[in-house]
Amino acid sequence: MFVHSNLKFLRGKMGLTQAELAEQVNLNRSTVNNYENRLADPPLDIVVRFADYFGIALDSMLRIDLSSLTSGRLKSVMDGTDAFVKGRNLRVVATTVGDDNIDNIELVEAKAQAGYLSGFADPEYIEQLPIFRLPFLNPGRKYRTFQIVGDSMLPIPPGSWITAEYLDDWTTIKNGTAAVVLTLDDGLTFKIVENMIEQMGMLRLSSLNPIYKPYAVRVTNVREIWQFSLFISPFLPSGNIEHDQLLFALRDLQTEVKELKRRLPQ
Incomplete structure (x- = not known):
């Protein structure tokens, strides 16, 4: 673990004395000194307190030698981007498992989506969702099914069920990937993703329906990404998308x- 050396490094980076840091995290100066000089190991709740104060992922505080990083990599680690987008921020997907020890596919209906943002990481919430299996999907991967609302992804009809695979490392997302994205601001949304994490720490989300304009979200605002696998719908895809494209072009022209x-x- 690098928590001792990282504590000293981060304190120096911020120009704080041991006494000033101790005051900020409600500890004694001697306690901070003992931690920095490996005279004592901080318990996990104290490490969490330091990580929160410095604004750094807990996993990075414990496992990465921050003093060895380049300035660019250190910035991404300190703003939480690096560890979070690569799934190393102690981020574990809540799931349900069958008697055969294989993950179920949980189904998130439209009416349940309001509670998903607050319950997605809660195993008790996830256990209350309906479950099913699709035998042709890879049993070694994690899938979830979401019901979409609205017409932003036409020709995929509103009310369709999107089955998607959980993505752990967001840096691997290829441009043009369709995905269900969970954000703090918008909750669940189904979009086409453009990966701008390396350049800007952001994702650009677009709709298939051109009436809806693309927008960008910071990855620190994202909580889950599920890559599209298939959709199920009782309705045939609409053939009106060409009409919608013409309407959108006309509005732009106006x-x-x-x-x-x-x-x-004048």
């Missing part, structure tokens, strides 16, 4: 004409 008129001399 906006451009208004802007041109505004710029013309």
Whole structure:
């Protein structure tokens, strides 16, 4: 573990004395000194307190020698991006398992999505969800099924069931991947993902329906990503998407004409 050396390194990085750090985390200066000089091992709740204060992932505080990192890598670790997006922030997906020790597929209905944001990491909440199996999916991977609402992903009909595979390392997402994304602001959303993590620490989310404009979310605002595997629907995909595209193009043209008129001399 690197917690002792990391504590000293981070304190120095922030220009704090041992007494100042001790005051911030409600400890004695001598206690901080003992931790930094390996005279004592901090219990886990104290390590969590230090990690929260420095704004760093607990896993990074314990396992990574922060003093050995480049400035760029250190920045990504200190803002939580590196550890979180690679699934090393002690992030474990809650799941249910059958008698054969194989993961079930939990089903998240539209009416249950409001509670999913607060319950996704709670095993008791996940145990209350309906479960089923699809024999043609890889039993060694984790899947979940979500019911989508709205028309942003037409021609996939509203009310369809999206079965998706849990993604642990978000840096591996390929541009154009369809995925169910759980964010703190929007809850569950089904979108096409553009991976901008390395450049900007963000994901760009787009809809299949061109009426809806793309938008970006910071990965620190994301809690789960499930990569699209298949969808099930009692309805055939709509053939009206071409009409929607024309409507969207017409709206853009109207906006451009208004802007041109505004710029013309009166």
